[in-house]
Amino acid sequence: MERNNIHSLAGQKARLNHRIGLSFWPKTDFRARKAPSTLRVVCLRDTTAAAVTGKSWEKLVLNSDTPVLVGFYASWCGPCRMVHRVIDEIATDYAGRLKCFVLNADSDMQVAENYDIKAVPVVLLFKKGVKLESVIGTMPKEFYIAAIERVLAS
Amino acid sequence: MKALQASTSYSIGFGISRAAPPPRPSGRRHVILAQVEPSEKSVEIMRKFSEQYARKSSTYFCVDKGVTSVVIKGLAEHKDTLGAPLCPCRHYDDKAAEAQQGFWNCPCVPMRERKECHCMLFLTPDNDFAGQEQAITLEEIKETTANM
Numbered sequence: 001m002e003r004n005n006i007h008s009l010a011g012q013k014a015r016l017n018h019r020i021g022l023s024f025w026p027k028t029d030f031r032a033r034k035a036p037s038t039l040r041v042v043c044l045r046d047t048t049a050a051a052v053t054g055k056s057w058e059k060l061v062l063n064s065d066t067p068v069l070v071g072f073y074a075s076w077c078g079p080c081r082m083v084h085r086v087i088d089e090i091a092t093d094y095a096g097r098l099k100c101f102v103l104n105a106d107s108d109m110q111v112a113e114n115y116d117i118k119a120v121p122v123v124l125l126f127k128k129g130v131k132l133e134s135v136i137g138t139m140p141k142e143f144y145i146a147a148i149e150r151v152l153a154s
Numbered sequence: 155m156k157a158l159q160a161s162t163s164y165s166i167g168f169g170i171s172r173a174a175p176p177p178r179p180s181g182r183r184h185v186i187l188a189q190v191e192p193s194e195k196s197v198e199i200m201r202k203f204s205e206q207y208a209r210k211s212s213t214y215f216c217v218d219k220g221v222t223s224v225v226i227k228g229l230a231e232h233k234d235t236l237g238a239p240l241c242p243c244r245h246y247d248d249k250a251a252e253a254q255q256g257f258w259n260c261p262c263v264p265m266r267e268r269k270e271c272h273c274m275l276f277l278t279p280d281n282d283f284a285g286q287e288q289a290i291t292l293e294e295i296k297e298t299t300a301n302m
Contacts, residue, residue: 078241078273105245
C-alpha cells in the first residue's frame with residue numbers, strides 16, 4: 001500500500017499528540033564511517049545498517065527468508081540522516097525478525113529507477129521478494145513500526 | 155546559460171568537453187569519488203540564501219540543525235557541479251537536465267507555491283520538526299557536518 005506523499009508531513013502532525021523530534025536526536029555523535037583510505041570522501045552513510053547495492057539486491061532483498069527494510073537515501077539529503085537513526089533503532093528492536101539495509105539512490109540508479117524512487121528518504125518493506133509497504137518522507141518512528149507490524153503480520 | 159554552466163562544472167570532476175554527452179561514471183567507485191565537499195563560497199551563498207528565504211517565507215530551520223547543514227551543503231554541491239541549487243532530497247535520472255528545467259531548483263515550485271519543503275530546510279511553525287531559528291552560522295554548518 002502506498003503511503004501518503006511526502007508533502008503530508010505537516011498533516012501527520014494532527015495525529016501525533018506528542019513531540020516526535022526526540023527519538024531522532026543522535027544517541028551519540030554521528031559516527032563517521034570507517035572508509036577504506038582510497039575512498040576518502042564518503043557521503044551520508046551515518047548508519048550502522050549495511051548497504052545494499054544493485055549487485056547484492058537479489059540476494060539480500062529479494063531472496064531473503066526474513067522480511068527486509070530498505071532505506072533509500074541521497075548523498076546530501078539531511079532528513080535521510082534522521083531516518084537512518086530510526087532505521088538503526090529499528091534494526092536493534094527487530095533483530096532476527098527484520099533485516100535492515102540502506103541504499104544510495106545516486107550510486108545505484110538502476111534499483112532506484114526500478115522502484116520509481118523520486119523523493120528521498122523512502123523506506124520500502126519487502127517480504128518474500130515482494131514490496132509490501134513504502135513510507136515516503138521523514139516520519140515518526142511509530143509510523144515505520146506500524147508498517148513493519150503490518151508486514152510481519154501479513 | 156545554464157547548460158554551459160553545467161558542463162563547465164562537470165568538467166571539474168570528469169574533464170569532458172562541451173560536445174561530450176552527459177558524463178556516465180564508469181563505476182560506482184567514481185560516483186563516490188565525485189562526491190566531494192562543496193566549495194566554501196557556494197556554502198556561504200546557500201547559507202545566506204537559506205536565512206533570507208526563511209525570513210521571507212516565515213519558515214524555520216529544523217530543530218536538528220544537522221539536517222539544515224547537510225541540505226545547505228547539498229545545495230552548494232549542486233550549485234558547484236550543476237550551476238544551480240537542485241534539491242538534494244530527490245533522486246534524478248538526469249541531474250543536469252533537471253537543473254536546467256528548474257522545477258526542483260531551490261526554492262522549488264512546491265515551496266514557492268505551498269511552503270512544502272520535504273528536505274526540511276524550510277519548515278512552517280506548525281511542523282513538529284520546526285525549530286525556532288532562521289539563522290545558521292558557517293561554524294554551525296562545519297561543526298554539524300564535521301564527521302561526515
